[in-house]
Amino acid sequence: MHGSHIIAEPERAFDLESIRNDFPILRTLARGNPLVYLDNAATTQKPQVVIDVMDRYYRSENSNVHRGVHYLSEVATDKYEAARSTVRRFINARSEKEVIFVRGTTEGINLVAGSYGRKNLKSGDEILISAMEHHSNIVPWQLLCESVGAKLRVIPMNDRGELKLEECELLITERTKFVALVHVSNALGTINPVREIIAMAHRKNIPVLLDGAQAIPHMHVDVQELDCDFYVFSGHKVFGPTGIGVLYGKEALLNAMAPYQSGGDMIKSVTFEKTTFNDLPYKFEAGTPNIAGAIGLAAAVDYVESIGFDTISAYEHDLLKYATDALLSVKGVTIIGTAREKASVLSFVMDGVHPHDVGTIVDQEGVAIRTGHHCAQPVMERFGVPATARASLAFYNTREDVDALVNALFKVQEVFG
Amino acid sequence: MNSEIKQLYQDVILDHNRSPRNFRAMENADLKAEGYNPLCGDRYTIYLRMKGDVIEEACFKGSGCAISKASASVMTTVLKGVSRERAEELFEQFHKLVKGELHSNKDMDSLGRIAVFGGVSEFPARVKCASLAWHTMHAALEKQQEPISTE
Numbered sequence: 001m002h003g004s005h006i007i008a009e010p011e012r013a014f015d016l017e018s019i020r021n022d023f024p025i026l027r028t029l030a031r032g033n034p035l036v037y038l039d040n041a042a043t044t045q046k047p048q049v050v051i052d053v054m055d056r057y058y059r060s061e062n063s064n065v066h067r068g069v070h071y072l073s074e075v076a077t078d079k080y081e082a083a084r085s086t087v088r089r090f091i092n093a094r095s096e097k098e099v100i101f102v103r104g105t106t107e108g109i110n111l112v113a114g115s116y117g118r119k120n121l122k123s124g125d126e127i128l129i130s131a132m133e134h135h136s137n138i139v140p141w142q143l144l145c146e147s148v149g150a151k152l153r154v155i156p157m158n159d160r161g162e163l164k165l166e167e168c169e170l171l172i173t174e175r176t177k178f179v180a181l182v183h184v185s186n187a188l189g190t191i192n193p194v195r196e197i198i199a200m201a202h203r204k205n206i207p208v209l210l211d212g213a214q215a216i217p218h219m220h221v222d223v224q225e226l227d228c229d230f231y232v233f234s235g236h237k238v239f240g241p242t243g244i245g246v247l248y249g250k251e252a253l254l255n256a257m258a259p260y261q262s263g264g265d266m267i268k269s270v271t272f273e274k275t276t277f278n279d280l281p282y283k284f285e286a287g288t289p290n291i292a293g294a295i296g297l298a299a300a301v302d303y304v305e306s307i308g309f310d311t312i313s314a315y316e317h318d319l320l321k322y323a324t325d326a327l328l329s330v331k332g333v334t335i336i337g338t339a340r341e342k343a344s345v346l347s348f349v350m351d352g353v354h355p356h357d358v359g360t361i362v363d364q365e366g367v368a369i370r371t372g373h374h375c376a377q378p379v380m381e382r383f384g385v386p387a388t389a390r391a392s393l394a395f396y397n398t399r400e401d402v403d404a405l406v407n408a409l410f411k412v413q414e415v416f417g
Numbered sequence: 418m419n420s421e422i423k424q425l426y427q428d429v430i431l432d433h434n435r436s437p438r439n440f441r442a443m444e445n446a447d448l449k450a451e452g453y454n455p456l457c458g459d460r461y462t463i464y465l466r467m468k469g470d471v472i473e474e475a476c477f478k479g480s481g482c483a484i485s486k487a488s489a490s491v492m493t494t495v496l497k498g499v500s501r502e503r504a505e506e507l508f509e510q511f512h513k514l515v516k517g518e519l520h521s522n523k524d525m526d527s528l529g530r531i532a533v534f535g536g537v538s539e540f541p542a543r544v545k546c547a548s549l550a551w552h553t554m555h556a557a558l559e560k561q562q563e564p565i566s567t568e
Contacts, residue, residue: 360543
């Protein structure tokens with residue numbers, strides 16, 4: 001059944017109402033009010049097509065992959081591998097061998113830190129990250145540094161939440177052996193100038209990993225055009241299921257890396273004396289993979305491509321501008337993260353009200369936002385706030401959703417006077 | 418404003434949030450502990466001056482949401498002059514209160530000022546905010562040295 005996945009339709013006109021109808025959860029009532037879901041940076045909702053393919057898989061296609069000779073195993077294997085092809089096309093990897101299915105962004109980063117890092121880094125080496133990393137792109141590198149005696153260096157940012165490129169250039173030295181960088185910040189919305197930083201690193205032959213968790217739902221990612229060495233993202237942030245994600249790596253790098261986990265499916269032959277590892281990508285997919293998840297992710301990718309990133313970016317850009325103006329019209333609101341290049345993420349604080357109290361009160365109005373440090377405590381520290389409230393928008397959000405948030409913020413002011 | 422929100426953010430709580438009582442560090446405290454809620458970033462230090470087995474004075478420093486701050490503030494006012502044993506008893510009752518596990522009027526009556534936190538039980542996500550100061554006070558009494566956490 002190779003080639004059975006749906007080829008992306010030509011871009012359709014942006015019909016907001018019909019798009020909203022594709023997402024059944026948007027019809028939910030939250031505490032008696034229509035749900036206003038503005039927590040898309042935490043996870044996105046799933047369109048009916050994703051729910052349907054996963055349902056169909058478990059109803060009529062479920063089997064283990066790469067093993068059985070029977071009918072269902074063949075169906076499941078074909079679907080799983082077709083999903084890999086869909087992802088390959090989506091990010092424009094050269095080959096399916098470069099597309100490793102993992103649990104999510106966190107596992108992808110841990111895989112690279114554990115496999116590439118442990119093999120290639122040694123005492124005195126440096127790993128460069130940025131001041132706006134999610135904890136998942138800090139801690140694996142910290143642990144690696146501890147175990148091999150390397151040092152973590154950090155690209156600083158300015159008050160708008162933009163990386164300081166001139167300082168970045170100075171931080172890339174002959175000691176730098178790896179760069180791990182967030183593509184779009186989950187806490188600030190900043191879109192980082194990753195092409196420039198990759199070029200700087202490559203001039204010194206340093207590989208670069210991009211954490212694409214927040215970029216992937218908002219923009220077209222072409223790994224060849226970016227020329228990144230590794231790219232990781234999670235399915236659930238791009239309208240697919242949880243528990244599935246992708247690690248892209250350049251084939252030569254992946255080939256030279258040792259397996260990260262071991263077990264079934266990642267081997268060619270096992271005797272008690274010696275094991276021969278499987279080829280890419282299976283070498284990094286030990287154990288039964290998340291088959292339904294991969295199939296669901298492929299359906300999500302097809303869905304997003306059917307709308308098209310040109311359409312999505314234009315709509316989200318407009319909505320971000322509307323939301324920024326709307327939030328700033330509320331007295332006492334300050335937006336944290338005002339980069340010139342920004343995805344539709346709005347972190348904000350309100351004078352005299354802790355974000356946690358903001359979150360509870362707007363929730364009573366059916367408005368779902370995230371409050372806290374967004375797993376980016378160093379970012380909070382940089383801006384001198386303990387936490388922020390964060391509204392993150394997807395293409396199914398509307399100006400009415402933004403208005404609902406603003407009205408809910410007026411209720412916060414009513415309570416706190 | 419819906420009634421749950423009114424129940425949660427009662428005037429007493431808003432007042433203690435705006436003007437927290439006993440909001441200062443204590444030099445030479447007999448007992449102190451730091452409490453931290455990593456998810457929301459709430460962080461408080463509770464200081465206790467003891468006379469034998471009785472809490473002579475309680476105060477606190479730190480920052481966090483309105484619920485956590487008001488809870489710490491009210492707690493310091495009720496702990497004054499209370500025995501260690503009674504403080505632990507109040508902690509237990511407070512915990513039951515915010516988890517919605519106190520039902521009889523007799524139980525409620527014995528709570529005094531802290532009964533104002535009863536509205537928290539409608540907001541499971543906020544239980545940890547309300548109880549952070551109490552957990553920290555408990556840790557101070559137990560003389561735990563590690564920062565404690567309600568996560």
